[in-house]
Amino acid sequence: MLSKEKINRINELSKRAKSTGLTKQEEKEQQTLRKEYLDTFRNSFKNQLHNVTVVDENGNDxxxxxxxxxxKNKNKHMH
Incomplete structure (x- = not known):
């Protein structure tokens, strides 16, 4: 999970980009924070999917x- 401070910073940079614009350094910071956010989101989503089993109305997997x-690949990497 991304810290509240980082999420607030992402939102702050986004608002400023729309209003007054960002410096080159702020643009780089924004890209880095967005990448970190997306990586965290994707990993969290994959972990959720790894806990899902789909079963039909007859109880078949x-x-x-x-x-x-x-x-299977995830479990191999954990051992």
Whole structure:
């Protein structure tokens, strides 16, 4: 999870970019913070998906093969 301070800074830079513009240094900071935010979001989303099992109305596991494979690969890296 990204800290509240970093999220506030992202929002502050975004507002300033729309109103007065950013310096080169602030633009670089904004890009770095956005990348960190997206990386954190993607990792969190992947972790959520790895805890999902899809079951049809008959109780059969119909989890997509790509997700099953991703779960296997994750477990290999953890050991």
């Amino acid at each position: 119909v989890t997509p093969d790509a997700l099953k494979e991703s779960k």
